[in-house]
Amino acid sequence: MLRTIMTAAVLAAATPLAAEPIKFAVTDIEGLEALQQEFAAFEASLEEITGLDVELFPVSSRTAAVEAINQGAVDLVLTGPAEYVVIKELTDAEIVVAWQRPNYYAQIVTLSEGDIGSVADLKGKVVTFGSVGSTSQHLGPAQALADFGLTYGTDYQPQILSRNVAIEALIRGDVQAVGMNEGHLRRIREAFPEQSFTVIARGRDLPNDILVARKDMDGAAKQKIADAFVNDGAKLMAAVIQGEDNKKYEGGFFLTKVKDANYDYVRDMYRTIGVDTSAFVGD
Template structure:
């Protein structure tokens, strides 16, 4: 074998290795905390995946996770680069992985409420003192933390002023109709659904919280700044196109209808969520409540 062939072969190997490294660098892995399994990710986010690939030039790969905890562990082990998560989950991500905010995903009319029967004697939140108030899943932003904070903002604290319980929404509403439960915490969409599910009964909002912080796309600390900037630019420069792609998904993504992407999102935007955790007695944000 001649020296030129040896050098040529070595150069070809080097070029191949370089191309492989470049290809690896151009792949980003994307997860969603409340979507379990690859099939569900494909159904909800395949159009968005194609749009993000097109606008960034990266090869966007789905990384399904089975739980919020699994998503944090995957980020810490550098198995996933970008994660779309909710506001309650974000503060734990930030604490456990130092995940960086990339872009906010606005959910219009995303606020918590405390609902009573329309014909009940409860006219103000003060009337709920000593009563039973039901909430949704432990740690849920809009059915537990948010409604509890809405009451706290008006002076009522769980455990001290009322009896708090976490049960499924339909069971809670049925209990409220019977008079066993005074009020139920839920979000705006849930109230619309229960009015359809229980058309013979009237419901009234006794407390409404402020608009909740938005869902948020976060990046792992291992992701290069240039990649974060490229992804953020895709949302800022192609926002309408990206949102249209999001809304082509199946069901869960419809909650973003009418929303926009918010590039100025910062960690301090989620201090209200930290207040919610403190309201239910959680002062450290290093684990997911309700797991």
């Protein structure tokens, strides 16, 4: 009997407990069903490459993602540049890899046959921005105007309007310009084929979306995941773009030589609209 107990004890000591799954969240997708639609193929591919158990972990908001990181409930979070700088400040999360989005830049759009022919013509006018705090619909376009010398809220009147409503207001003459990214303008030109639009200001390419890990995530698991993006990036990207919204990454790459300082331009955007990075804009 004693020998049986000792043998069982030795076996228990030699057999490691099952590793906890690596929990993966995305800040701009709410609900497990939507997360699975976009990232189920990526989840399966990452598991196959690393041998790790990966679990999709839905978060209801970017604030919820911060709470999940700080509570140790999630290991990896994919987020946008504007969200990253706040998450970094509130959690000290560590960069794993950047997810490149081709043609990712902000721009200011006007009617081709309107009265606005240059950025200078926007002084005293109304400029609308999309989703509050969005890198490419709000912060980026505001910074593009700042780069051309226009001060947010002083040289022009900023308004937050949904994109289609803003375009209809632009056509009526109620506003004089709309901030958006390249993909948005492409869809607007399709939706309003009878109208001609002109870009009067284009910002520099925006910093990429970024995958971060909580600071105390298991180091070996984090290294396996980082190695997967280096060695099997093409396979992982093929899985990512199976998601409909993830088509925005098509033609892009995973970038591993990324530093926090690469996101200082985003911190400049926060200063441009008069807020700091201690909280998400609009919260």
